[in-house]
Amino acid sequence: MIFSFTATPEFDFMTYFARYIGATVHHNLLVIPGHIGDGYIRKILFDPEFKITLHHYVLKEDLVIKRNASGLGNELITIFFYSNEQTLGIAFDNNPNIQFSERDDSAIQVTSNDLNSTIRFPAGHTIRYAVIAIMPTYLKTLLALNNLHSTIETITGSGNTFLYFENMTAEAKLLLKNLSAVDMNDSLSQFYMQIKVQELLYLLFQKLSKRESLPHQNINSADAARLLHIRNEIISNLGVPPALPELAQIAAMSETKLKQLFKQAFGDTIYNYFQRARMEEAAFLLKQGKRSVAQVGYELGFTNLSHFSRLFEKHYGLTPKRYSSRP
Template identity: 35%
Template sequence: MKKQSKEQMLEFAEKLGVPVFEQIANLKVLQFNYVRTIDLLPEMIIMMRSLVAKEAFSFRRDPITVIKNGLLFSFQNVFNDGQENVADLPSNLQQERSHVRITPSHMTSEVRFAKQSHIKQISIIIEMTYLSRFLGKDQPQFSYLFDADSTFWIEEFMSPEIASIVDQMLNNSHNVSFPDLFYSMKALELLYFLFNNLSRRESVSHQQVTRDEISKVYEVRNAMAASLDCALPISELVKISGMNELKLRKVFTQVFGKGLYTYFQYIRMEEAARLLREERLSVSETGYRLGFSNLSYFGRLFEEHKGMKPKKWSSHTP
């Protein structure tokens, strides 16, 4: 797949509310490995990119105006771009867990790159009315996404089905005869599996959230992720958030789709799965590292989340 020039990407990014030409001097800290944009306006825009931030870098992303009432779906770090072990890149590149973020296209946000961070992303901006036609009679259950004036931020876990579609978009498209049709269909496939995941989220009454509230629940999430061997007491999470307990629970569930305890156990089991398969730890080593003194309970919990016992998982080929 032929790469587009950096200049083409920058021009396209301006359409998406990214003031890149104001930041042109700072962009020298970004190393672009791969960029491709697919202009399907007025209904949809797709951008696929891989880059490394050599230094810390941030900018304010303005509202996206090229699509008036749109939703921005950002699929983060779901693919391998072949840069993980490149000789001239640092071996300690930081990378967020794979996830999907959903925001209204009119929302401003602060985009931050940590030093030595590796960003691999597929972004889809889609017009609300166009998307709602595909959802049809099922659209009302996602009404919180389709309020053109609302401000929200939703993060969802990645699924194997989504990862498979991303792989097809990146690696199997060089011989495609009708690229616009191919990418539009693949984008809709991604959204199909994403909405399937969203339909299983914990029920919560959606409310407007501020950027400060979003920032605070991410601080709570990061504190939980840094203490997987020992659940932090709710009093400490409340203190980090600066909210009362009821509001913290509501905002956290709205953003992440799971309550505090359920989310903690989920990321705990995701880390267990990684330790078993990638670091080749034994079941007992994994359980003890994650704070389980009862390995039988650890095994039952892991099987509930991953559908197989931890020992089988460690030897299973995905």
């Protein structure tokens, strides 16, 4: 099942998706028809310039959502929160699907509406995600900051094309779960939802504001596709440190451009991103309990296990041995 749309500010996903699957929207709620799957899509409008759409369903076939650039510049900010047991497939510029996460079951994507993107959801698995659509000027007023961090200034400014990724904190995941459980028949539910959605935005922009303040470079769909491909290359073999010249060749970019755009999109250098992914993989393998600390260290390319232990403790505050023995 492939649903394609153009991301103009006036576009309403739920209305057009309902037509696509032959369903009806009642009171901003779309119940997924039984022949397609089970679950719902709910839209909550706080203001004409600020809304959230909640998705919670299991489908009988894969769903591919293709967003086409509006060509209008940054007139709408889309913030995509995904939390699920399945890995999320994100691609740009009609490139082959690339998984966003191998081990982490969550992702946050912040993008202007002038980038093409493709998101793939697997059949037979519970899909749980939320999309906040907000106008730049409204967001700027909502944040009410006197001195804007460069990343936030880019997002709330005009004429900027951007793509940012963040991992989701446990607090944000819990918030998303609670949003899906709210009884919308309660008279104060709209008020409650707006508070919680703003809290979700706070958690995101708190993280974004901690990034290194850098001059912004506009990004196009082809660049975005290359960055995700490079990210996939980095995490495909966590036992081998990334070689910048090889990555730049794969991306068809200069080394300087690749370093700048990668850090801008993912908030860290290529090597630091690799090391963090390496430690996350180590934590995942240790928690499985099927490998010893030494086996995990060697599998991830460490010849010096003391170095592995020091690096792991730096990331998690515990040695690998203590971490693996925690309940």
